[in-house]
Amino acid sequence: MTTLPLEFRDGHLFVNLRGALWLIDTGAPGSFGRTCGLTIAGESFQLAENCGFLDADTLSEFVGVSCAGLLGADILGRFDHIWDCAAGTLAVSTDELMHRGRGIPLEEFMGIPILKVRIGDGEHRMFFDTGAQFSYFQSGSLESFTRVGCVTDFHPGLGRFQTELFEVPASIGGVTYSIRCGRLPDMLAMALLLAGTDGILGNAVIQDRTVGYFPRRNVLIL
Numbered sequence: 001m002t003t004l005p006l007e008f009r010d011g012h013l014f015v016n017l018r019g020a021l022w023l024i025d026t027g028a029p030g031s032f033g034r035t036c037g038l039t040i041a042g043e044s045f046q047l048a049e050n051c052g053f054l055d056a057d058t059l060s061e062f063v064g065v066s067c068a069g070l071l072g073a074d075i076l077g078r079f080d081h082i083w084d085c086a087a088g089t090l091a092v093s094t095d096e097l098m099h100r101g102r103g104i105p106l107e108e109f110m111g112i113p114i115l116k117v118r119i120g121d122g123e124h125r126m127f128f129d130t131g132a133q134f135s136y137f138q139s140g141s142l143e144s145f146t147r148v149g150c151v152t153d154f155h156p157g158l159g160r161f162q163t164e165l166f167e168v169p170a171s172i173g174g175v176t177y178s179i180r181c182g183r184l185p186d187m188l189a190m191a192l193l194l195a196g197t198d199g200i201l202g203n204a205v206i207q208d209r210t211v212g213y214f215p216r217r218n219v220l221i222l
Contacts, residue, residue, distance in 0.1 A: 001097065002041040006083060006090040010064045011133030013083070013203055015090050020068035023059065024083075024090075026076060026213070027129030027200065028156070029110050032056070033069020041092050045075055054156040062154040070131070073111030073215070081213040083206055099212030101221040102173040108218065109195045115220060117201055118171040124198040128220065132202035134165060137181040138189050139198060142166055148180060161185050172205065173222055179204050 005016035014021040017040065022033065031038075032048045034056045039045070047069065049055060054062075056069045080097040083090055091097060106128070107114040113128040120141060134153055145166040154160045163182030170179050179201070184192070192199065205211075205222065212221030 001091055001093040001095065004040075004090045004092065006085065006088050008085045008203075008207055011203070012063050012065065013085070013130050013206070014065065014067060015071070017068075021065060023063060023067055023070045023131060024076070025070050025072055025129070025131030026215075027112055027127055027131045028070055028072035029074065029112060031070055031072040031075045035068065038075075040075070041079065041094060043078060043094065051156060062160075073113075076213075077111055077215045080216065082210065083213065084210040085207055086209065096217070097212065097214070099210065099221045101210075101212065102175060104173045104220040104222060106215070106218040106220055108215070109197075113215060113218075113220070114195070114197060115172065115201065117199075119168060125196060126199040126201045127192075127195070127197055129200050130203045130206065132200050133204075134163075135168075135170075135179045135181045135200055135202040135204065136163075136184045137168060137199040138184060138192055142168070142181060142183060145181075151182070153182070155184075155188055158185060158188060170201075172201075175222065177205055 007014045013024045032051050060066045079092045104115050115128050117126045145168045148165050148167050150164050152162050165180045165182050168181045
């Protein structure tokens, strides 16, 4: 097991690798960065310089934090992870790690994890995306919740966009969280429909707690 510095900064989750910050993004299929190679916990990886128009400079501008690149599902899926945002540590290993808590089954689409979230009277399949500082719920019932403002967010394939946010009680594994949900632009909403999902669960559920993320076993421990 390797323990690395973990930072939750400006609503995003970063791991510090040799003095450089890397965005941890379970919602991105592929990784990229300023360097062509990267070693984590003894495992070596080759990296692309960009993902479409998104490179490390553009990513840094979007998230508001200078970072060396993004770790997506292709790299994250090789390890067991325990994120402890309160302590500022990430435990990562190619061996199986253990963490006590509520086990949430995961599915996946193109390597991106999907879990079930209960909102109101319905259960919804949502992507679990640590690269998203806000959650998104593509339902007409969203406007029935309390509006809490309007924000500007970004998506690698679309760039910046604005959305209203609503405070939404959501139950995951029997535990209720209050999550801030917006609505995605139509182009991104179509991608959700193709995957049979109703939204995106952002990283709010991992802030200030210890979480086990075990993609090889398809389980999230909250």
